[in-house]
Amino acid sequence: MAYIPLCKLRNLMEGDAAPFNVEGREIMLLWPDGGELQAFDGLCPHQRIPFSRGVFNGRYLTCTAHDWVFDGRSGECRQGEDCTLARYPLRVVDGVVEVELT
Template identity: 25%
Template structure:
């Protein structure tokens, strides 16, 4: 598309292997908050608590590479702290630029533990 900046590549995006990773307890992430999840291999995810429901996305804005866990959360929408690009944390859809969607990851709550399927 003419006039759109090129999308950056996220070198810290987790490789999908179909495994569950425990990242913390439910009470560790209060409602309306986000956190960066660093995996053993250097990959990163952003996790959000929206009204008691947990969402995980790649921790990378395709515009300039800013960590989305540092963004501003408005309901299910996270706004990148650098240039204001907006993403739906439930679907990964970029609301700012078509075609710049990000990966989402399934979150499972089990016995009070937050687990992410990567």
């Protein structure tokens, strides 16, 4: 599959989260403090609530519907059921963040 441009890297900062809808899929970019930019499934696996309504504190993403908490570096659920968010490959080309839908 081809990579799809999302945004310019300069529009993001470490500690930020940014939701996107790409070809009908919810994608959440997370840039954890001290970590690397990541692209995850943008829906909580519990009840498919969009993370655009969630809270990211620079390390953990919390779904505000039922307080499930996910590590922004790995996507692992830290509070809730044993699960991990699906991760999408991403790259930065000429200052543009691109994601590959797999």
